[in-house]
Amino acid sequence: MGTCSFRVFIMVCKKMGLVQRKTGNSFVWAGIDPQGEYRQVSIHVHVEGRDIPSGTFNKIVKDLGFANEEDFFKFLDSK
Amino acid sequence: MNDYTRRGEVLPMTTTISIAEFRKDMRKLLEMALSGREVICFDAKSRDRETCSFIKTGLLQDILKAYSFKPVVFLDDETMTHNIHLDELKLYAYADTVEEATEQLIDLVIDYISDYIDRLGLFLNVPDRKEQYPYVLRISHCQNRDEIKRLLFGSN
Numbered sequence: 001m002g003t004c005s006f007r008v009f010i011m012v013c014k015k016m017g018l019v020q021r022k023t024g025n026s027f028v029w030a031g032i033d034p035q036g037e038y039r040q041v042s043i044h045v046h047v048e049g050r051d052i053p054s055g056t057f058n059k060i061v062k063d064l065g066f067a068n069e070e071d072f073f074k075f076l077d078s079k
Numbered sequence: 080m081n082d083y084t085r086r087g088e089v090l091p092m093t094t095t096i097s098i099a100e101f102r103k104d105m106r107k108l109l110e111m112a113l114s115g116r117e118v119i120c121f122d123a124k125s126r127d128r129e130t131c132s133f134i135k136t137g138l139l140q141d142i143l144k145a146y147s148f149k150p151v152v153f154l155d156d157e158t159m160t161h162n163i164h165l166d167e168l169k170l171y172a173y174a175d176t177v178e179e180a181t182e183q184l185i186d187l188v189i190d191y192i193s194d195y196i197d198r199l200g201l202f203l204n205v206p207d208r209k210e211q212y213p214y215v216l217r218i219s220h221c222q223n224r225d226e227i228k229r230l231l232f233g234s235n
Contacts, residue, residue, distance in 0.1 A: 003157055024190035025183075038205045042170055042191060044183040053155035056162050056171045063169050 002069075004057040006049050012076050013041070016064065033065055095119045095130070108133065140220060146213040148231045150184070152177065165231065167214045169207075185227055192218050 010029075013020070018031040018039060027048065030040040041060055052060065058069065066072040094108075094116055101108060101120050112118050118133040151164040160173040161180045168191055172183035195202050195215050202208040221227045 023194055025186040026190040028190075028194065038201070038208070040169075040208075042187050044172055044187055046179075046183060047173060050160075050173075051158055053158045053160050053162055053173050055153065055155060056164065056173055059164060059166075059169075059171055 002054050002057075003051040004054075004060075004072075005051055006047075008076065009052060009057075009060070012064070012072060015076065035065065037065060039064055093117050093119050095121065097121060097123045099123070136220075140217075143213055143217040143220075146217055148214070150231055152180075168211055181228070181232070184231070185224055188218060188227060188231070189224075 010020075013029040016031070016033050016039065018029045018033070018041075020027055020029050022028075022045070025045050026042045027045060028040060028042050030038070033039045041063055061069055061072045064072070066075065094111060096108070096118065098120060101118075108118050112133045113135050115135060115138060119130045120133060121128060121130045146167075148165065148167050151166070153162055154160075155162055155173070158173075160175060161177045162171065162173040163177075163180045163184045164171050165184060165188070168188065170184060170187045170191060172180045172187060174180040174183055192215055195208075195211070196219060203212065218227060218230065221230060
């Protein structure tokens with residue numbers, strides 16, 4: 001388990017079909033994933049661009065519906 | 080033994096009334112609810128027969144105390160950031176100091192609660208978001224940031 005760059009997190013969200021909107025001090029990535037499930041992740045505006053620490057990244061991976069970090073990166077690399 | 084048990088019927092534990100009856104005597108029903116009784120209202124003309132409960136706010140807040148928040152605070156050695164995880168609402172903050180992470184988390188909570196309440200129709204139909212409802216309700220009763228902070232990190 002390690003950190004994840006913010007850019008990679010955004011790439012996966014977009015590939016999943018999630019859309020970003022800003023609400024207050026939060027960036028909310030939300031939408032229906034390829035399996036038809038609703039997914040939502042909130043990121044504070046002050047951490048935009050910062051690497052996501054491993055423990056927090058692990059939580060976000062699960063909230064996006066992936067079993068683990070490996071699945072997350074497999075999805076990123078898939079066609 | 081009373082008439083109900085003698086007849087083998089269930090005791091009426093709640094007060095159930097129709098909208099028409101509710102309109103007729105709202106004051107009496109308000110006083111009943113304020114005394115601690117749950118008043119259940121239904122729309123006789125509605126097909127789905129869903130009901131609504133009228134309950135004293137103080138009692139509701141007492142019930143909601145069972146839904147407590149347990150934020151997890153830790154330092155990530157690799158990024159040297161202070162992280163706070165609020166699993167009850169799936170919200171996570173990370174910053175250079177604990178104080179900044181705390182303020183970020185409160186911002187995220189305020190934005191999330193506002194969004195949740197604005198889009199109840201969505202969130203109450205997503206199973207893992209529906210189970211957050213009692214926590215959302217509890218925070219929605221907070222009057223300001225300080226109260227939210229005490230609720231999340233204090234002994235409430």
